[in-house]
Amino acid sequence: MYKRVTDRRGGQSCIGAIAIVTASFWAAVGLLGCERGLEPGATGTRERARPWLPHYAAVAGADGAGTAGATADGRAEVLLPARIRRLSSAEYDGSVAALLGGALPDVTHKPSRGFAPDARQGGFTVNEAQRVDAVLAKQLFAAAAQLAAEARGSFTQLAPCAAHELSADSEGCARAFIADFGARAYRRPLSEEESTGLLEVYRAGALAATYDDGVELVIRALLQSAGFLYVTELGPAAPVRDDERTVALTAYELASELAYLMTGGPPDAALLTAAAAGELDSAQARRDQVMRLRREQPATRDQLVHILHEWLELDRIAITAKDSAFYPTYESLQPLFLAESHDFIAAVLDDDSAGASDVSTLLNADWTIGDQLLAAFYDTKGSEEAARIALPTRRGILNQGAFLAVHSHAYESAPVLRGAVIARRLACIPVPAPDTLGISVTAPPADPVLTTRQRFAEHDANPSCAPCHKTIDGFGNAFEQYDGMGGRRLTENSVMVDSTTLIAAGLDFDGAYADSDALAAALATSPVVAECFARNLFRSATARGPDSRSATDTQASEDEFIALWRELPEHERGNVVDTLAVFVTSRLFTHRSLP
């Protein structure tokens, strides 16, 4: 048994641990002493105010070796469960592009466009719920056939062989192609069984036909097979001992996890080389890869924008429609909102100046990116081409068109929808849906006299509504200055719009606010919001969340991650890449628990 002493000073933290254990453990702890952050296991930050955080000893061998599955005091280590997950549609596109990109005639065409839509958990499409059902299986079959046929024009580069008519050399060429292309498709070297199986496929394709026909069939098979479609978090293929409770991911699994997280696509050559050399066991090396991908790969920036879009469900702007009787200008502004939601986030992420590329800028920026039409909608001036627009009063992404339009109805604003998103995704208050509480929801009827806020007055008055809606509507009412498509309004039905609100949810940003722009400024500096943002990034990165079937397993891991994240200095905590790097450098990233 041991006692831990924590001391927190402005973000720096020291662990002093008194332990009655082996000397080697002592030494390791002493070395880890006051180091921050990078090495997994150096989890020191334990606030006394939160005794529910699991005791997690600084286990020796932070680089992956060490006691399997138990902490120094014998409790089970907090890890995510081993599993597989299917690539999301976007990841499928990214993987196909990486594999065949140069060989395809039209690189902008996304093969998954006709696929059945991804299931979402907590707004994120990368999640555990993805399945291959009968419809998708056929769509994958058809897509594979088409992609392989399209790639034929590039077989001289993809699958070089001295002769394309069948000859004594053909099978040798096929073997080389299978080994190379197969390894790229599966993101790891093929096994003996896999190579043999694919050679049979080649032979079936080449029978009474050509070498190219055989290659085409191999590509069709690879694009539909398990090795391509599923990302595994299982560790090595060799069977584990019965008493093993944890497993370390293989180097190639680490490479895939890193690549899909940062780029939405498979590992590039540099990452695969690092994996082959065993470098990814080192947390520092993984961190370096994160930073390299951020610097070098354009896909990384788009992937981060994609994650942030899904966090606030902004990607739905593409399918959000409005009633043209109420919002006749929406149709022309919708593409501008779509572009803005991408360009603004991209600009925030690209800004390398201190404290810029983080959640507080997203929430409180006094600028955005758009052209003069968008600027006019925001009551300001812009230029013909999209550029930075200074905003007189609007603050941050919550007060931009995409967020406001998505979280509204087709013909009016929706304080409840907006408030629920803020509660769930910015404050991590788990607001239940009314039907899970058996509540009959009857929308207040349209009214020519009352404002939207007045029509929802029952939420305050009715004692069964008030407990949840005090918080939800408290957030949502602040946005009433913006109508159902995000346009500024002073009146509704000739009554002055009231955007004042009083937040009393027991949060660090409780208080009175004049409107949503004032609220955004407070959210931007709130530690609660910063932590919730980190939690959401973790849920996206691990493809699990409170909605997933294994939710109870993952809650502890999420809390563990937050403990690690708190070791970042305060000004770095809101940074997207730094937050993801905390996960990538931790043992949560490299190890999984076994059932």
Place this chain on the structure above:
Amino acid sequence: MTPRARRVIPTRTIHRRAFLRGVGVSAALASLPFYRPLEHAFAQSMGETLPLKFIGVCQPHGLCAEHYTMRATDSERVFDLRYDNCPLRPFDEPETYGQSFKDRIVIIEGLDLGSNVNGHDSAATILTGSAITSKKPQNISLDQFLALERGLGLATRVTSVQLAVGDAELNSEFCLSYGAGGEPLSKIVDPVAAFELLFRGVVVGTDPKAVAEAERQQRLGKSLLDYVRGDLGRLRGRLASAERQKLDQHLDSLRDIEKQLAAPASATKSCALPGRPVAFPHVLRSDGAAPYFDAITDAHIELLAQAVACDITRFATLNLADLSYEGNPLGLPKDNHADVAHAYRGTGLGSGALHEGEPKTWLPLTKINRYSFGKTARLMQRLSELGVLDSTLIYTSASMGDPSQHNPGNVPTVLAGGANGKFRMGRRIRLHDDCLHNTMPSPLPWSPACQDRSADDARVFNNKLLVSIAQAFGIDIDNFGTQSDGGVTHGALSELT
């Protein structure tokens, strides 16, 4: 996986062999599925029953119970569907649908969905009989249970098909069919894609090049699917049981492709290849496709009927959409949801607690109901014309009864088709007796049969109906669905047989 139900060889096999001998076909060739449509025609003429088919249909916006309910002058076997404002009129409208279907429907009042939620998500309960938790049902839907788990759909090229109009979303509000564990199945919203799925690989005529090419594609496809199946199996072997479910579903999904590759169907006289549907400019509501919904629905119905007639599939579900657009043919407000469904003020009829409603809000909702029932009638018409209505069972429902209250009680429930005689059709069944107070200021122009609902009159949930349907398919179960009160899921709906 549960063991497959052992398939008993039906007596029609005897006649089939006689038929095949008559046309000089060897036994080996006779195992190919493309002979089946011809067989069916022959079998029918010999008075044999065809395999039973199931089609589930979901309508939007609940029910105007006041116009749906039995009238005082109606009885179980003798009832009028042609009075003004009757939403069920399409079932007795030979001038529109070619014949009356009154003798091939069962109209049920007072059936509830045990979703345990108020709201659109109750649609998921229609075929699963499951309470909804975390916005999802907990178990497989009946169509998938019969088709896949019990193997009744395995003999056809397509195990089952899920069609929808306007919304491809994978959530409980819009989905009827669910795989193991309650995972929603993707739906096809584009009739062109439905055509591809159902009729791809059907070779027309005997052009030797086309046939040779089809045979080559079969061989290639089989080879690659053997590899894919092996690859999935290798991965599956490494997984814990909870994770295996993901790959089991994937493996099952390959089966349909394999079936189509094993023996491509051939169009014959009694099973004509339907024309490829015209591509619609849009098919999703979010793209503004609402004005096309009526035509899309009819295209889906056509493909479904043809697919059933050609025995390409025996299990299907169809999600209908409303006509929420300016200038819609029903003359309703542009937003059916807000201005019709939520404007409706019913009397609570069928849900037990009665009160005054607003009669002027009833007719708009009834128009939606009648339009929707009309689609089931149209489906019946096409199935009948193709000779397969007698061997089909259609179950049409909605996610709600009173839509403005989001109440999953007293949902519209119509069983239709011949169902191979498993149910006594041509009836109206009331599961409860409800009474409208005669002191209402604007009484209905009719008074329904009235007895006070007694306190012992327990709710009847659609689980019993699902059990009955399973039994009609020869699956001997006595419960279906997931409910906290186990008693709810047990027993069949005795009124049907």
